[in-house]
Amino acid sequence: MKKWISGAIFCLLIPAVVLSGVYLFPARQYAFISLCVTVLSCLPVFIRFERKETGTKSLVLISAMTALSVLGRVLFTPIPGFKPVTAMVVITAMYFGAEAGFMTGSLSAVISNFYFGQGPWTPFQMFSWGLLGLIAGLISEPLKRNKLLLSLYAAFSGVLYSVIMDVWTVLWADGTFNITRYVAAIIAAAPFTVIYAVSNIIFLLLFSKPIGKILDRIKTKYGL
Template sequence: MPEKRIVSDRLSRRTLISTALILLVIPATIMFGIFVLDDRKYYFVSLLIILYTMLPFALVFEKRKPQARELIVIAVLSAIAVAGRAAFFMLPQFKPVVAIVIIAGVSFGAEAGFLVGAVAGFVSNFFFGQGPWTPWQMFCFGIIGFVAGILFKKGLLKKTRLALCLFGGLATFFIYGGIINIGSLMMFTSTFSWEALLATYASGFWFDMVHAIATVMFLAILSRPMLEKLERIKSKYGLIER
């Protein structure tokens, strides 16, 4: 039994490739868009991010043909995240997107979590407005789903409501808020300073707090029923294995 656990915890080749893409290639692409493309080609940068996140899935199907049902569930989760963000448009930062992304990462793996987050950020901004902030939001949503999938794979994140809520709140506040505030500073000023960054964090504190609270609330409500249904779907149709 312990030997089986060690094998199941090992990260796959596609997860390692995804890690390199997410931690190195995507941030480099965002920086390229800022400093080389003058932050004006955000559609192009956003599409590149989606392309990067799709590459690991090609590795899943390198030895067999993909089945539509294996991708439909991920597409539906992305659509739910988009619809959820649009449904709460009147409440700034009070959105269920991070909760859905975490559920996707836990259910279908780190790559799926990042893909759902990136697609949700891109598509939902057709309603909220596209701009140089879109690649940053895509990365922030996606990285939380990716981390959730990795931690669950390694046995460090459980499917309990308390564990998911705790992770969701902390990840939303520190990961999403921590990265998006850096993006905000780089979008609106050409000079970087620690004082300006500190002021950006201070001004965004309550927005990040509301966002974190919203994630905790949505996970408390949605995590158990959604995870149970997704597990039944995976068992019935034999969907993508992590």
């Protein structure tokens, strides 16, 4: 019953947001609606996490992995675009499941922006990193076994992150989804996309084995 109610609320909330955007802010409705919908689409996972019985161990583990990926972002500040955040999120998802991956990704965005500056881009980063973690968690077994698949996913996640953030740029700069500007933004961001993809591949190929070993060891040592 509860599930039905929360499902119904979500089914009603998104159209409500769309309508209020259309009536309140006609000129910038796309920016408003996209912002609200990204926030709303993160909520179900958060609510599930809040409701579920979660042991202290996994709570602390998620916060430690989040802190580590933020630390990675801080450590690599001097090299623009070359960040291990996505790699950490994917590794967390591979070893602790899709939900932990989503939580680590989206919380890393919130927390690292306490350092790098919060803004209207925060929900988009939460959404894209969370989504990357979620997908990695769903295909964790093949990712662990197959190096080629892992590097493909790494490249894909760099591109996906860039493409989602470009949607944000265009909606914010234009108010509407201007396809020429979107293409221009993708082209302008192409060097960064390449850096994202390459850095993800490097980090995942280098890290997934040693970190996976550490995580497996922790899992057996502490019985997770």
